[in-house]
Amino acid sequence: MQQKTLVEKFLEEIDDPLLEKLIKSYQQNRAKDQNEKVETLVAQLQAEFKERCHADS
Amino acid sequence: MQILELTPHYFRAFGDKQTIQFSQELTIFYGGNGTGKSSLAEALEWLFYGYTTRRRKGDKYSKTEYKNSYVNKKCPKDVIPYVEASLKFSDGMDHLLRREIFQDDSGNLVDTQSKLCIDGKEIASLSQVGINLTEAHRPIVVQHGIQDFIHTKPIERYRIISEALGLAELVEFKDVLKKAKNQYKNYPLPELQAATKKANNLANILNQLQLTNIAKCWQKNKYDVENDYKEIAKAANELIESPTLELEQLIVRLRAKQTEKMSRIFNIVPHRPSADYDSNLKRIESLLAQFQESLQIFRQASAELTGAVASTYSHAQILFWQDGLTLIDQDHPQICPFCEQSTLTQEHLDQHHARIKANKALSDARTTFEKQIDNCNTKITGIERALQTSQIKPVSSEAEITLRHAFEANVEDLEKFLAANQEITNLLQAFQIELRSKRTFFEKAKKKIDNPQEILQLAAELPNLLDYLQEQLIQLKVLFPKNVEIYVKFEPILKRELSDEATVAKYTNFINLIEGRQAVEMVSKSKNLDKEILACQRKTDQYILEKQKEILQTREREIVEWYGNLSPNTDVQFSGIVPGRNEFRLKAEAFGNELEAAACLSQAQLNCLGLSIYIPSVIDKNSPFNFIFFDDPVQAMDDDHHDSFLETVLPELLDNYQSQVVVLTHIDKTAKRIRTLNVDKNYYFYRFEKLQPTGPVIREDQFIKDLETQISNLSFGDESERALAVDRIRVLSELIMREACLKNSIITKPNATASNLLKEFRKLQDVSAKQANKLQDTIRWSDPAHHTDQTWTIPPKEEIDTHISRLKSFIIRLKL
Numbered sequence: 001m002q003q004k005t006l007v008e009k010f011l012e013e014i015d016d017p018l019l020e021k022l023i024k025s026y027q028q029n030r031a032k033d034q035n036e037k038v039e040t041l042v043a044q045l046q047a048e049f050k051e052r053c054h055a056d057s
Numbered sequence: 058m059q060i061l062e063l064t065p066h067y068f069r070a071f072g073d074k075q076t077i078q079f080s081q082e083l084t085i086f087y088g089g090n091g092t093g094k095s096s097l098a099e100a101l102e103w104l105f106y107g108y109t110t111r112r113r114k115g116d117k118y119s120k121t122e123y124k125n126s127y128v129n130k131k132c133p134k135d136v137i138p139y140v141e142a143s144l145k146f147s148d149g150m151d152h153l154l155r156r157e158i159f160q161d162d163s164g165n166l167v168d169t170q171s172k173l174c175i176d177g178k179e180i181a182s183l184s185q186v187g188i189n190l191t192e193a194h195r196p197i198v199v200q201h202g203i204q205d206f207i208h209t210k211p212i213e214r215y216r217i218i219s220e221a222l223g224l225a226e227l228v229e230f231k232d233v234l235k236k237a238k239n240q241y242k243n244y245p246l247p248e249l250q251a252a253t254k255k256a257n258n259l260a261n262i263l264n265q266l267q268l269t270n271i272a273k274c275w276q277k278n279k280y281d282v283e284n285d286y287k288e289i290a291k292a293a294n295e296l297i298e299s300p301t302l303e304l305e306q307l308i309v310r311l312r313a314k315q316t317e318k319m320s321r322i323f324n325i326v327p328h329r330p331s332a333d334y335d336s337n338l339k340r341i342e343s344l345l346a347q348f349q350e351s352l353q354i355f356r357q358a359s360a361e362l363t364g365a366v367a368s369t370y371s372h373a374q375i376l377f378w379q380d381g382l383t384l385i386d387q388d389h390p391q392i393c394p395f396c397e398q399s400t401l402t403q404e405h406l407d408q409h410h411a412r413i414k415a416n417k418a419l420s421d422a423r424t425t426f427e428k429q430i431d432n433c434n435t436k437i438t439g440i441e442r443a444l445q446t447s448q449i450k451p452v453s454s455e456a457e458i459t460l461r462h463a464f465e466a467n468v469e470d471l472e473k474f475l476a477a478n479q480e481i482t483n484l485l486q487a488f489q490i491e492l493r494s495k496r497t498f499f500e501k502a503k504k505k506i507d508n509p510q511e512i513l514q515l516a517a518e519l520p521n522l523l524d525y526l527q528e529q530l531i532q533l534k535v536l537f538p539k540n541v542e543i544y545v546k547f548e549p550i551l552k553r554e555l556s557d558e559a560t561v562a563k564y565t566n567f568i569n570l571i572e573g574r575q576a577v578e579m580v581s582k583s584k585n586l587d588k589e590i591l592a593c594q595r596k597t598d599q600y601i602l603e604k605q606k607e608i609l610q611t612r613e614r615e616i617v618e619w620y621g622n623l624s625p626n627t628d629v630q631f632s633g634i635v636p637g638r639n640e641f642r643l644k645a646e647a648f649g650n651e652l653e654a655a656a657c658l659s660q661a662q663l664n665c666l667g668l669s670i671y672i673p674s675v676i677d678k679n680s681p682f683n684f685i686f687f688d689d690p691v692q693a694m695d696d697d698h699h700d701s702f703l704e705t706v707l708p709e710l711l712d713n714y715q716s717q718v719v720v721l722t723h724i725d726k727t728a729k730r731i732r733t734l735n736v737d738k739n740y741y742f743y744r745f746e747k748l749q750p751t752g753p754v755i756r757e758d759q760f761i762k763d764l765e766t767q768i769s770n771l772s773f774g775d776e777s778e779r780a781l782a783v784d785r786i787r788v789l790s791e792l793i794m795r796e797a798c799l800k801n802s803i804i805t806k807p808n809a810t811a812s813n814l815l816k817e818f819r820k821l822q823d824v825s826a827k828q829a830n831k832l833q834d835t836i837r838w839s840d841p842a843h844h845t846d847q848t849w850t851i852p853p854k855e856e857i858d859t860h861i862s863r864l865k866s867f868i869i870r871l872k873l
Contacts, residue, residue, distance in 0.1 A: 006224060007230060010600050013600075016593065018586075022593060034232070038233050044237075045237060045241040045586070045590065049582070050246075
């Protein structure tokens with residue numbers, strides 16, 4: 001059985017939907033360089049904002 | 058996992074494939090600077106991780122500088138560089154791991170991407186074969202990694218230590234999140250940008266509507282949209298004097314009211330009669346009386362001026378006569394100073410004096426005349442000012458349309474107001490025109506100062522002009538109270554029926570506020586999201602801090618122990634690590650005082666500290682690796698620390714942790730010392746001899762042969778060299794015994810004495826008792842005890858050669 005990374009353990013322990021989304025997005029791009037990871041997270045935050053605005057409108 | 062073989066192929070300094078075998082215990086590489094040693098370390102690092110720490114750091118500074126640096130410059134076209142390794146996994150099975158530089162469809166090598174294969178089968182990552190690679194267990198302790206640790210800022214050291222503690226990924230997530238948050242906030246989406254601008258404008262509108270509490274909150278980006286809009290609706294309902302309407306109905310009503318009010322914009326202030334008209338009229342009356350007095354004085358001045366002008370002479374003549382009278386010779390007053398004839402009679406002289414006097418009178422009359430003109434003008438200005446304060450503007454035709462529209466049901470009152478306004482404004486206008494004409498009159502009079510006849514003509518018109526003004530004043534005295542009476546009655550009706558721009562602006566502001574709710578909600582949501590992101594950052598920080606503490610509970614002790622091994626017996630000692638959010642405080646201790654390690658430890662001690670932090674992470678029980686690869690680990694160490702590393706740390710790793718150890722060093726002495734200390738181990742010793750265009754030239758070291766050659770050379774020398782040759786013969790004898798035992802799988806202790814080694818040597822099947830006795834003879838002959846023996850004499854070359862020949866025969870027979 002593979003040992004879990006600390007990020008995976010963190011994901012399991014937290015109870016924060018936004019943080020969960022951000023960690024998952026980060027994990028999906030772990031092979032990419034840091035700038036790309038930042039870009040992906042920015043896109044994730046923008047999507048989150050749009051989703052929230054859209055949800056009530 | 059251990060390394061059995063490594064084959065770099067056109068990777069970094071390596072050319073065509075070159076296979077290097079590794080001992081499962083100790084492999085030593087010696088090579089001068091620039092012979093390609095670090096390429097070997099990087100090849101292994103890249104094979105496992107797909108990148109090297111050196112490249113990753115370099116790419117942060119310049120992507121172009123490091124671009125394609127994995128590929129050897131001599132790599133032929135159509136050749137794909139790779140690194141391949143034969144590995145022994147923890148289950149005892151051997152596997153072939155290979156990583157190739159990625160080649161795109163156009164045949165170009167893209168060294169930031171690679172293809173990984175195990176036993177010829179492509180895999181996405183090593184996790185597919187059950188190997189979980191983490192930064193914490195990175196088994197290659199790279200040269201620049203240790204250097205970085207020594208010369209770095211606290212924040213960078215934080216990253217390096219976090220990496221060693223296995224927190225690298227979490228710390229990177231924290232960094233990525235921080236950068237993403239900043240980017241997200243600094244470059245907002247266009248719709249959010251527009252909404253923020255709108256919300257800021259709405260905060261100003263709230264201030265204009267006296268909703269200052271909400272305005273203050275909005276200006277501080279504190280939104281409680283639901284409750285804020287309840288307050289706004291309450292204020293808007295009050296404005297339209299309606300029961301509580303919901304926002305949707307409210308905005309409909311507000312728009313209707315706004316349209317209605319806009320059609321009734323009328324500013325009544327200019328049409329309102331002044332309340333203190335009475336005092337103003339009295340002032341005008343008094344000024345008119347003063348004006349009348351001034352006019353009389355003016356008339357007198359005019360008459361005097363007219364008379365004076367009639368008897369005047371030219372200015373030149375007056376000057377001529379004045380000069381003449383001054384130049385008269387008093388002894389001969391009858392002689393004219395100009396013609397020098399006796400022409401000046403007393404009559405002539407009196408005439409000249411009279412002319413000069415008359416001229417003086419004219420000048421005085423002019424001054425008086427001008428002064429009186431100014432005096433009259435001052436009175437006119439005073440009257441104009443007094444009139445200005447009681448000014449009432451006529452209702453324009455456009456305004457009349459608005460009024461008629463507003464007063465469709467109340468025409469009678471309106472007509473009265475309009476008539477009164479017209480009557481009084483006409484009179485005021487006429488009065489003003491009259492005053493202006495007076496001013497014109499006096500301006501004209503000033504210009505006629507040299508024309509007595511015209512001055513008299515103008516002065517004759519004055520009484521009529523004044524009479525007219527007085528008549529108008531009488532009419533004003535009647536009309537003003539009448540106008541005030543009508544206006545006072547009509548004003549409440551006006552105010553009720555009419556509107557002004559400020560009132561309309563209130564409606565517009567409420568409409569904008571309600572229409573802008575969506576923008577406010579958007580900004581509010583954005584601010585809430587900002588707070589949540591901040592909370593995510595804090596949670597991540599907190600988690601990292603907790604993990605730091607958790608890991609350091611055991612790791613700190615290990616690091617201190619390893620440091621103690623590397624740097625024993627010093628007054629200043631590293632004593633521990635204090636976790637923190639953005640830095641690790643490294644503590645030191647000296648004479649019972651706590652100090653900052655970074656500031657107080659020497660470079661060598663910091664180098665030791667770097668190694669002490671790396672080593673426990675590599676040998677961690679969770680690491681998939683069972684090897685540790687040191688690339689020049691002792692660069693900044695002095696002799697004592699250097700010895701500690703070789704004599705304490707390496708045996709600890711080899712013996713207690715059963716680690717496969719690989720050491721690269723640029724110091725020949727270090728390489729040989731490692732080998733000498735570990736002759737009982739299964740070791741390989743390689744030399745990077747030089748770097749050629751085809752790659753590094755790596756040869757296995759012939760230590761025994763080298764030693765034999767060295768002794769032969771010394772035997773030709775003087776007494777001191779021959780004495781040294783005897784000592785070397787003893788070392789070679791012991792080495793032969795150790796190597797022979799090792800070949801037969803007999804492990805001898807590093808500190809075993811020569812007699813102990815001989816006992817083991819005698820047990821070897823290939824060695825007869827006679828041969829062992831011969832070696833024993835050589836050992837006795839070369840016993841270091843001779844250094845204290847006063848009777849000992851340095852043997853001649855021939856005697857030394859006998860023992861060299863004996864040892865050579867052993868080397869050949871035992872195939873050492």
